[in-house]
Amino acid sequence: MEMQEVIHLYTMAPLTFIDVITEKISSETVLTKYKTMSHVGGLMFPINGEFEVRIDGTVYVLEKGYIIHAGPNLPIERIVTNNAKQEYAVIHFKLPDEVRAMYPLYNGHFTFKIGDNMKLMSMLQQLIQNYFMRSNLSFLQSKALFLNILEEIVLSVKLLDYQDKKEKMSSIIEYMQENYANNMTVPDIANHFNIERRKFTYVFEKRMGVSPTTYLTDLRIQKSKLLLRSSDLSLSEISEKVGYTDYFYFSRVFKKVTGLSPTEFRMHMK
CATH class of the missing domain: 2.60.120.280 (Regulatory protein AraC)
Structure with missing residues (x-):
């Protein structure tokens, strides 16, 4: 109810x-x-x-x-x-x-x-x-x-x-920030909190101003940018550390968000 x-x-x-x-x-x-x-x-x-x-x-x-x-x-x-x-x-x-x-x-x-x-x-x-x-x-x-x-x-x-909704949203954000490195999807997050996927997406976007997919993607890209600047990890290793098992997919998403490939971004930061 x-x-x-x-x-x-x-x-x-x-x-x-x-x-x-x-x-x-x-x-x-x-x-x-x-x-x-x-x-x-x-x-x-x-x-x-x-x-x-x-x-x-x-x-x-x-x-x-x-x-x-x-x-x-x-x-x-x-x-x-x-x-x-x-x-x-x-x-x-x-x-x-x-x-x-x-x-x-x-x-x-x-x-x-x-x-x-x-x-x-x-x-x-x-x-x-x-x-x-x-x-x-x-x-x-x-x-x-x-x-x-x-x-x-x-x-x-x-x-x-x-x-209650404010507390639950705080828990959701905390969960995403702690588990972004896992290969989890938005349906996985919705299931974890026992919320129907469409309702989860609607409530999240209403509260946060962006869809959960966009938030999770931006979170992963921000974490990958930090690793590209501060570590010598390979691009494949960085991809896995931010939750992408497919490096080529990670590279496409990274370029779509930042306008640069991971390699170009790393070279630009040096």
């Missing part, structure tokens, strides 16, 4: 606030299997402690820094594994039937990270207090708070997604 899909759901879908509930549970609580409400989705927030939730056969951990989304009419079971008391809240909301096909993620179940967001948890507590005041005005305020909570969720998801 892509975080952009989550962002699209919570920003574009016409979600309507229904209610909010809280519950405290422990190992002594009688836990029964049940289904989420028909036509109503929910967001589960941990308040105290953590426990497992099985939704339609998939087990999630409801813990600090994470939220669980569960769509309508899904089998659900809470699993308490210790004696500590846990508390959680669920915000229920509805998506009109006529547009549900446009937002398939709404009907599913998934968990996502929001980080240690004190502002979001404060907004949740305010929503709970407002809703249980049981007045027309407090319900109106609850609906507004629900939208504010969705906005804060989206901001948190965007920030964490950006940080």
Whole structure:
């Protein structure tokens, strides 16, 4: 699941606030299997402690820094594994039937990270207090708070997604700089990071301004230029040290990038 899909759901879908509930549970609580409400989705927030939730056969951990989304009419079971008391809240909301096909993620179940967001948890507590005041005005305020909570969720998801991608790109660049001498290709790098090749190329170019092929080629040529200037290694040896097993191919690439053959470059540097 892509975080952009989550962002699209919570920003574009016409979600309507229904209610909010809280519950405290422990190992002594009688836990029964049940289904989420028909036509109503929910967001589960941990308040105290953590426990497992099985939704339609998939087990999630409801813990600090994470939220669980569960769509309508899904089998659900809470699993308490210790004696500590846990508390959680669920915000229920509805998506009109006529547009549900446009937002398939709404009907599913998934968990996502929001980080240690004190502002979001404060907004949740305010929503709970407002809703249980049981007045027309407090319900109106609850609906507004629900939208504010969705906005804060989206901001948190965007920030964490950006940080994760930035960290992953740093790891990719570091990996390329450490392994350029190996006869690796762009698909090899994508496979190493478990990213589909086309997506890898798209994200890399968007972040770095050049394609991964161009970056890897430039890196190898820069390293070869350094060796041509500072060593007496043969051209074939230099070719192998920068990741090219075919010297003639290396020579063609070198000339295409620099305008000179490796031999001409070395003579020019002396």
